[in-house]
Amino acid sequence: QVQLVESGGGLVQAGGSLRLSCAASGSISSIASMGWYRQAPGKERELVAAIPNEGIAHYVDSVRGRFTISRDKIKNTLYLQMDSLKPGDTAVYYCAANPPYYCSGYGCPTHYWGQGTQVTVSS
Numbered sequence: 011q012v013q014l015v016e017s018g019g020g021l022v023q024a025g026g027s028l029r030l031s032c033a034a035s036g037s038i039s040s041i042a043s044m045g046w047y048r049q050a051p052g053k054e055r056e057l058v059a060a061i062p063n064e065g066i067a068h069y070v071d072s073v074r075g076r077f078t079i080s081r082d083k084i085k086n087t088l089y090l091q092m093d094s095l096k097p098g099d100t101a102v103y104y105c106a107a108n109p110p111y112y113c114s115g116y117g118c119p120t121h122y123w124g125q126g127t128q129v130t131v132s133s
Contacts, residue, residue: 030046030090043111045079046079058090058103059090
């Protein structure tokens with residue numbers, strides 16, 4: 011089992027910045043990749059960014075150049091630096107271990123999710 015706890019959400023004006031953190035604990039060795047997802051009211055959960063244990067991070071087009079995903083493997087912590095925030099970025103942000111983006115279905119590592127943290131960007 012892997013436990014994920016997010017922090018760092020809040021209210022910020024458009025153009026501002028926030029940094030989300032996700033502390034992982036438990037069976038860390040079972041984590042092959044991590045990622046951030048978000049869900050806005052009335053919309054489906056969507057991938058924001060993902061990063062494998064070894065390799066290059068992936069970003070959705072809407073955040074590329076504004077958001078940066080990173081991992082501190084010593085602290086077992088995932089980060090999402092969000093700059094130039096827009097009202098459209100308002101959502102609950104979820105941390106994921108072994109996110110579906112890399113593998114989904116039979117034979118894939120177990121997906122784990124945090125409880126979510128609210129990010130609200132005012133205009």
